[in-house]
Amino acid sequence: AQSVTQLGSHVSVSEGALVLLRCNYSSSVPPYLFWYVQYPNQGLQLLLKYTSAATLVKGINGFEAEFKKSETSFHLTKPSAHMSDAAEYFCAVSDNAGNNRKLIWGLGTSLAVNP
């Protein structure tokens, strides 16, 4: 069975500082991996996804993530945090790389950006 672990339920950074949100996965098949962002009282928006192409994936709003098979990780980074990045971030893995009918989600990491 697939699973996702997000280390750190709350992360706080200063504006302009590096953002690093950690995600480790467990999967018996090559996974598809996703990062979604959720702003208060809104739905989830895709930031980026890994689908077995390039291991370094670039997403929207300056975010990127690197797929490391040896570490079973897919950490999300952004070189310089902006106040507007404050939100909840979710890592997810597909349950079937060929026909993913649903996503298995981490518990989320709440990012606070301090001025």
Add this chain to the structure above:
Amino acid sequence: DTGVSQNPRHKITKRGQNVTFRCDPISEHNRLYWYRQTLGQGPEFLTYFQNEAQLEKSRLLSDRFSAERPKGSFSTLEIQRTEQGDSAMYLCASRAPRGRDTGELFFGEGSRLTVL
């Protein structure tokens, strides 16, 4: 393309009442999902439709919950005899058909249910 639309956005009801949520997916998307999200948690899968067929249901979907997608377009999620534990955000997502699928789920803004 107006995105995935859900209504109502907020619903407050008394325990024991029935509630129904509606989801209108992106028009050409034939796959539709319902998730439930409680505070501090990630979304939990409830059910999945491909066109009008309900192909998978989670064990979370008790017999008080029923979902339909009668014409393969919009979907409804009904909760009968609501309980306080049903209070959550109910999220709908749609996905493009094969050939145009990027693997991305497109989410609506959710329907928040509060059961008093």
